């Protein structure tokens with residue numbers, strides 16, 4: 001695989017955007033983060049604040065009423081929201097995940113119909129690929145969509161769907177030709193209110209407790225055929241091509257969680273005194289802080305490079321190594337986040353292990369970034385395939 005390295009250069013606008021999102025997150029999102037985690041409630045306050053500032057789905061192009069933010073700007077938004085509250089950062093992240101299939105493959109009519117309401121903050125968009133028996137092996141899905149005149153009829157169960165129940169719209173991958181394997185899968189837009197759509201109980205999770213994760217169940221859901229995204233049989237490709245862009249947003253979420261933990265730990269070690277001095281004066285802890293910041297910055301640079309490639313690809317350029325970079329960014333950033341948040345708990349000692357401080361929540365929230373949008377084992381499968389093909 002040959003690697004090209006287009007330079008990304010965060011513009012002044014990106015720095016200004018970061019300042020804006022950080023201020024909004026500190027003021028309106030961070031104060032509720034502990035309660036969102038404790039109560040497992042969807043962060044509607046955060047949603048309203050993000051919609052008011054037009055930050056809830058910044059990636060939607062201007063022609064559909066969106067802010068038209070580039071991939072790097074979208075990463076920055078997710079990073080800064082995640083620094084305050086990982087659950088809330090799934091609002092911009094999953095809105096992107098649900099809508100990129102349309103941006104990549106849908107008819108103009110479908111884009112107009114479904115991107116505009118998301119941009120206006122009238123509804124969120126989820127992405128339904130996984131099933132109880134088809135997680136890493138996503139192509140083994142069983143959900144069926146059978147053509148019936150001008151309609152398709154969907155039956156099956158999707159599992160682990162982020163923001164299920166609170167989202168109005170769903171990109172759903174389903175089998176249209178059971179004999180064609182991955183080439184027999186198609187993608188559809190399903191609405192929450194379509195007859196026959198229901199939701200399972202909220203999963204009881206380790207982290208990101210404010211973001212509901214539920215089954216989405218389809219029982220004879222009859223949708224117009226024009227809700228198909230792209231051509232019949234192209235749904236699995238669209239699903240994977242989407243992940244090439246959105247694994248970068250999970251990297252962003254991981255970076256934000258890690259930055260939040262690092263910032264908190266640095267403040268703490270400068271204040272906490274033992275043996276007659278601030279614990280920040282112990283070189284053993286200084287080295288930990290240095291390593292945490294080094295790992296974070298390395299993952300950030302990889303993520304921003306991946307975002308630059310995503311942006312080029314979104315504009316129709318062929319970017320041969322986007323798949324590699326996207327997987328590498330997600331894998332590196334999530335592994336870094338797990339290490340950094342675990343070290344942050346260590347730096348706070350016994351206090352870090354309690355809910356009186358935010359770092360244990362950040363450590364629990366970080367774990368999911370190694371699992372979803374493909375486990376880090378699957379990211380390595382994807383990277384190796386790119387390298388060895």
Ligand code: CAA
Nearest residue numbers: 129135136137138139162182237240241323372373374378
């Ligand atoms: N872009 C476009 N097409 C692609 C592609 C890509 N990046 N990668 C593969 N394809 C195409 C292939 O060319 C092939 O098409 P043809 O047969 O026409 O050539 C087709 O897709 C099937 O490819 P593979 O044979 O490689 O597929 P596979 O069955 O071996 O699976 C996999 C590959 C990488 C393991 C894939 O199943 C995978 O990524 N699994 C992980 C699932 C995942 O990431 N789920 C995320 C759910 S969303 C989520 O979790 C939400 C959240 O975080 C909030």
Ligand code: FAD
Nearest residue numbers: 127128129130135136160161162213372373374375377378
């Ligand atoms: P499995 O595939 O059963 O994997 C179990 C273990 O086996 C893992 O360690 C895995 O890495 C390993 N493994 C599997 N295959 C291989 C291999 N070939 N080589 C090496 N190791 C392998 N999905 C959606 O579609 N939409 C969503 O919005 C969504 N949100 C989610 C939110 C949460 C909180 C969670 C937990 C999951 C979410 N998912 C979503 C699903 C997520 O993408 C899957 O959980 C993930 O892809 C793994 O699938 P699985 O859980 O079935 O694990």
